[in-house]
Amino acid sequence: MLRLRKLRRRGSGTRETRGRKPEAQTAQISPFDRAGAPRRPRRLPPAAAAAHRCSAPPPGRAQAPAPLRMPKPAGRERRSASCAHVHKRLRMFVPRPCRTVRAAGGGRRAASCFSGRAPRGRRGTPAAGAAAEMNRDSFAAGERLVSPAYVRQGCEARRSHEHLIRLLLEKVRGCRAGLGSAPRGPRGPPRGPPRGPPSLAAPAPPRPSRPPSRPPLPGGPPPPASSRPPAPPRPSRPPSRPPRCSPRCTPALRLPLQPAPSVVLRSSRGQQGKCPEDGWDESTLELFLHELAIMDSNNFLGNCGVGEREGRVASALVARRHYRFIHGIGRSGDISAVQPKAAGSSLLNKITNSLVLDIIKLAGVPAVTSCFVVPMATGMSLTLCFLTLRHKRPKAKYIIWPRIDQKSCFKSMITAGFEPVVIENVLEGDELRTDLKAVEAKVQELGPDNILCVHSTTSCFAPRVPDRLEELAVICANSGIPHIVNNAYGVQSSKCMHLIQQGARVGRIDAFVQSLDKNFMVPVGGAIIAGFNDSFIQEISKMYPGRASASPSLDVLITLLSLGSNGYKKLLKERKEMFSYLSSQLKKLSESYNERLLHTPHNPISLAMTLKTQGEHQDKAITQLGSMLFTRQVSGARVVPLGSVQTVSGHTFRGFMSHTNNYPCAYLNAASAIGMKMQDVDLFIKRLDKCLKTVRKEQNKESNVSGVDNYDKTEDVDIEEMALKLDNVLFDTYQNSS
Incomplete structure (x- = not known):
């Protein structure tokens, strides 16, 4: 009704002011009525007139005649019917206001941009209203420069990118809620199914009509809100057509509520899957990163920083290299904590950890419950795990370590302040395998209380093979000894990941560490610490002192979003x-x-x-x-x-x-x-x-040269011997003659 009144004020006018508009802003709907008599042209709103001009055929091309119309009624009915007809005929040129704009107008429900929550039951905040008014004014100014139809087309293109971002955030939130880690909102659980995008394979039935509210008793107060019957769940609307968006929408704040048909809407793994199946293009990735970056305080317009760490960057090239994520991740007490003045970086860290956890499950360890990205390589990440175990086992000073000739593994134990107990491998055929009897003997010799953990390895150079994780996990479980696994480049191997899964199932594995550069093809400098106990993984993250660089998290996030789960499986x-x-x-x-x-x-x-x-x-x-x-x-x-x-x-x-x-x-x-x-x-x-x-040619040359030298030496010896014999004969002959 409100839209109809606006259209009536702008389009119909009165008889006295009907002829004052310039002729360029008029559009003739139908030159004849049903009776065949000519009638006066109808004036349209400015936006509709501009759209009508842009949609007119070029000169020289024939235009189909407009259909005949019924005679116009008189009086007020005539004006109402006229407005209704104009709105019906030019529906594609009179866009409906989007939900953010309606929220800014007050009284309608709005969708939060990066919260991922269902928009039902939330009123528009003053900040959202101000932002919507600002963007509405910007788009209104753009309408005067270009066609509203073109503006709407560009807005639709942006919504296709924003839909992927919203889908990612909804999946991350859905998984956290399913694991019980996401707190419930103040309004309680949603009344219906999640407001995510529907699936193209199984379209939802049409939305049922809301039953009328129960009338109050005669002479009594209205029933309280708690006693009112709950509204039936409202299933998602099937995407029968692409979403329509007003050119006056809020592109930087509003995310789409209806998906585009060409977008993969739901993961085949259900709501628990978070990494998109198909990778994103660079334009969507850049839009997503810029949307996150403007949430950090160093990118606020008019920000005044008076602290010692305010995200100041001297070089613009450095800022662009990091997409203006300057604050890093974590706080001084926890690398996984949220920074108040770096909401975008904190959100980037949460999303990265969630995507990496999903990829680890996809690679072969579905029982993993928690992980986080740490901006250190594999060796220092192992040291962080050992230092965390020090507080749990203060008397321990030994680490049982089946030998692998890699310096970083050995130095990680030395740096943590422990003494490695090297267990030599046994030769079985061509393979070098774990000596389980030697491990059990060392456990009995040193005592379980004096052993910090067993440090095993999966990925290694041949002829060494991965350790017997299942047997080692059983030994650790029976002896009460922690078990840390060095899974440096084992994520890419389903066999290594299966060993970890089986070890956690039959025995004990506290944490396993893998490198980012070896498994995800990103620059060196990051690792993933994962485990099967949320509390222990959180203790490791809290052991990290100070804040950390966001570069490894940003690199792996971009990589996983560009590949998608299908790309990584490929x-x-x-x-x-x-x-x-x-x-x-x-x-x-x-x-x-x-x-x-x-x-x-x-x-x-x-x-x-x-x-x-x-x-x-x-x-x-x-x-x-x-x-x-x-x-x-x-x-x-x-x-x-x-x-x-x-x-x-x-x-x-x-x-x-x-x-x-x-x-x-x-x-x-x-x-x-x-x-x-x-x-x-x-x-x-x-x-x-x-x-x-x-190499073979050079060896043959050396052997030939050495053979020739030996032959020459033999000939010289023979000649010398013959000369000596001749001298002896001559000497004897001389003596006899004398």
């Missing part, structure tokens, strides 16, 4: 295919040089090829092969000679890099990690073949 599948391809190609190459590929079926990532036939100077040839590969731009492959000795933090490792003191042969390592392509495998095999040929 990468995992391609990695498995590349592992099989690399294994077959490396096996063919090794057989051509009388070598063999080590049989390590329990290692799903790394491979090893023997280097036995390298001549007498084997160590020199192996070292030369490694340097030749590196100078030919082959990175990642490493050669392991025999008998190398390395001292790390006062502990001497014999046979370093081979994970044992005495491995039978030298070998070359190559791994198939996430992101590897078939071209990488082909180029590696080609360059390795050339390097092996070069």
Whole structure:
């Protein structure tokens, strides 16, 4: 009714003022009535007139005649019918006000932009009203410059981006509410199903009409609000057409309530899935990041900062590099806490942790309950876990560690102030596996109270294979010893993730740590600490001193949103295919040089090829092969000679890099990690073949040169012996003659 009155005031007018408008703002609806008599042109509102001009056909193109109309009634009925007809005929040119604008007008319900909550039952706040009025004025000014139809089209395009953002936030909130971690709002639970976007596969039935309220008793007060019958749930409306948006809507604050048909609306994993199945494009990602960044206080217009840490940046290039997220994440007491003056950065941190948790479940550990991104690499993240356990077990000073020749793992225990107890691996065929009997013996020898934890490993270089996590988890559960797993690049392997899942099911695993750069293809500097006990993971996050950088969280958030869950699953599948391809190609190459590929079926990532036939100077040839590969731009492959000795933090490792003191042969390592392509495998095999040929040629030359030298020396000795014999004969002859 209010819209009809406005239209009547603006469009119909009175008879006295009907002829004062310029002729450019008039549009002839129908030049004839049903009787065939000509009638005067009808005047339209300015916005409708502009839209009518833009929708007119170009010159030279025929226009279909307008349909005939009924004779106009007289008086007030004539004016009402005229307004109704204009509104009906030009419905596409008279956009309805959006919900934010209606909330600003007062009395209508509004949707919160980044809360993810259902908009029912919430009145528009003064701030939202002011923002809506500001944007309404901006769009009204834009209408005078371009066509309202074009403005509406641009607004519709923006809503398609905003729909993805709202869908992500609703999924994150829905999962947190399902896990019991999200507090319930002050208005109690919603009366109907969540106000999320509907599914295209199963459209909802039409919305039922609201039953009339119960009339009050005669002569009595009206019934209280609590005794009124609850309204029936209002199912979501099926998306039969694209959402319509007013050009006067609030693009920076309002998120769409109706989805576009081309958008994937609901994850196949239900409301508990949070990472979008299909990746976002860069325009949507940039819009999302800018919407979050303007929520930080350093990006407020007119902000006055008088503290020592107010998000000031001297270089604009640095600000753009970080998308103006300057405050970082966390507070001084908790890396997962919310900063009052950095709502956008805090929201970014929460969303990142939720997406990473979803990806870990997708990768093979569905029982995981909590995780967080820490801006440290794997080694320091393990140190943080050990320091957290120190407060739980103050008497403990030993860490049982099945040997893996990697310096960062060993230094993480030394840095935390504990003494590593190295458990040597046992050789089973070509594989190096965990010595469970030695672990049990050390537990009995040292005592469970003196042991901080068992530090096991999943992902490693062949011929070492992942530790026996299930058996170690059972030992830890029976002895009451914590269990920390180094899962550095194991997220990309379903076998490593399955070992963690099974270990937590049958025994005890307190936390497992994985690297961001090795599993998600982001810059180095971040890790994920995950576990099966929310309270323990929160204790680890509170152990981090001070605030932290938001760069690792921002990198992995952009990566996961650009890939989507389907994109990441595709990468995992391609990695498995590349592992099989690399294994077959490396096996063919090794057989051509009388070598063999080590049989390590329990290692799903790394491979090893023997280097036995390298001549007498084997160590020199192996070292030369490694340097030749590196100078030919082959990175990642490493050669392991025999008998190398390395001292790390006062502990001497014999046979370093081979994970044992005495491995039978030298070998070359190559791994198939996430992101590897078939071209990488082909180029590696080609360059390795050339390097092996070069090494063999040099060895043959050296052997030939040494053979020639030995032959010459033999001839010289024979000549000298013959000369001596001749001298002796001559001397004897001279004596006899004398």
